[in-house]
Amino acid sequence: MFSVFLPTESRARAMRLxxxxxxxxxxxxxxxxxxxxxxxxxxxxxEKYKMKVEPDVPASQIYDQGLARLAKEDGSGAAKKxxxxxxxxxxxxxxxxxxxxxxxxxxxxxxxxxxEQSAEKYVKLYPDSPDAAYxxxxxxSSYYAQIPDISRDQERATKALELFTAIVQKYPNSExxxxxxxxxxxxxxxxxxxxxxxxxxxxHRRNYVAAINRFRxxxxxxxxxxxxxxxxxxxxxxxxxxxxxxxxxxxAAVLGHNFPDSQxxxxxxxxxxxGGLEPEENKDSWISKIYxxxxxx
Numbered sequence: 019m020f021s022v023f024l025p026t027e028s029r030a031r032a033m034r035l036x037x038x039x040x041x042x043x044x045x046x047x048x049x050x051x052x053x054x055x056x057x058x059x060x061x062x063x064x065e066k067y068k069m070k071v072e073p074d075v076p077a078s079q080i081y082d083q084g085l086a087r088l089a090k091e092d093g094s095g096a097a098k099k100x101x102x103x104x105x106x107x108x109x110x111x112x113x114x115x116x117x118x119x120x121x122x123x124x125x126x127x128x129x130x131x132x133x134e135q136s137a138e139k140y141v142k143l144y145p146d147s148p149d150a151a152y153x154x155x156x157x158x159s160s161y162y163a164q165i166p167d168i169s170r171d172q173e174r175a176t177k178a179l180e181l182f183t184a185i186v187q188k189y190p191n192s193e194x195x196x197x198x199x200x201x202x203x204x205x206x207x208x209x210x211x212x213x214x215x216x217x218x219x220x221x222h223r224r225n226y227v228a229a230i231n232r233f234r235x236x237x238x239x240x241x242x243x244x245x246x247x248x249x250x251x252x253x254x255x256x257x258x259x260x261x262x263x264x265x266x267x268x269x270a271a272v273l274g275h276n277f278p279d280s281q282x283x284x285x286x287x288x289x290x291x292x293g294g295l296e297p298e299e300n301k302d303s304w305i306s307k308i309y310x311x312x313x314x315x
Contacts, residue, residue: 084123091126096119100120117139125159158178175209182202206239206243229252253269264303267297270289270297272299
């Protein structure tokens with residue numbers, strides 16, 4: 019082990035530097051203390067950092083605020099207030115009530131996607147609630163309000179039909195049944211119109227099998243709609259195109275039996291006569307069986 023010594027001159031310089039640092043330190047300390055607020059150390063002094071405590075707002079007051087916004091046609095603002103009520107008073111009757119009002123407010127504001135989600139949540143949380151029928155009705159109405167024209171996908175129409183049907187079946191004594199029945203007819207007509215549109219598309223391109231499948235769907239699922247008459251006429255056309263005359267004659271005969279004054283029947287009759295044929299029902303035909311299964315002749 020060895021030590022390293024500085025030369026004499028270097029040692030003297032080092033000593034002078036050490037002394038300078040030693041005398042300077044108290045000055046620095048004094049400078050720091052002079053800028054330090056001693057009141058920060060006073061345990062009895064005022065609070066430097068104050069916690070802001072929001073006052074509790076009664077649930078009834080938040081609810082009334084939501085109603086006030088609804089009265090001003092501010093559905094979006096009302097929905098936020100009712101959502102705030104649910105958040106501040108979870109697991110309470112207020113939360114349950116607020117969720118239903120949130121759904122209604124969102125529907126009124128045209129926020130249909132949000133209303134659908136809120137309504138679905140309500141029914142899942144409170145399936146036995148007397149208001150479950152109303153929540154289902156709001157969800158169905160939200161889908162119904164967004165049904166597009168028949169040139170577009172009809173998923174929302176299908177969902178609306180499903181929910182309105184559920185109301186009629188699960189809540190037959192509710193006040194929403196009559197309107198649900200009406201809207202069931204409207205949505206069924208919409209869905210039938212979509213099938214007819216696709217069927218005509220195939221028929222125009224002489225893809226008769228694909229067209230027949232679409233017109234068959236109309237008779238199987240939507241034959242109480244106004245599209246049933248045309249579907250039977252189009253089946254007459256499609257089967258004549260395929261050369262399957264007995265099915266064409268059956269389609270025309272069923273059309274004439276159920277809609278004797280229909281222009282579609284007159285057109286089907288003329289179409290058959292042009293080929294030397296007459297309407298004649300084959301009782302073994304799927305057309306005869308499927309039609310009379312749903313609508314007795």
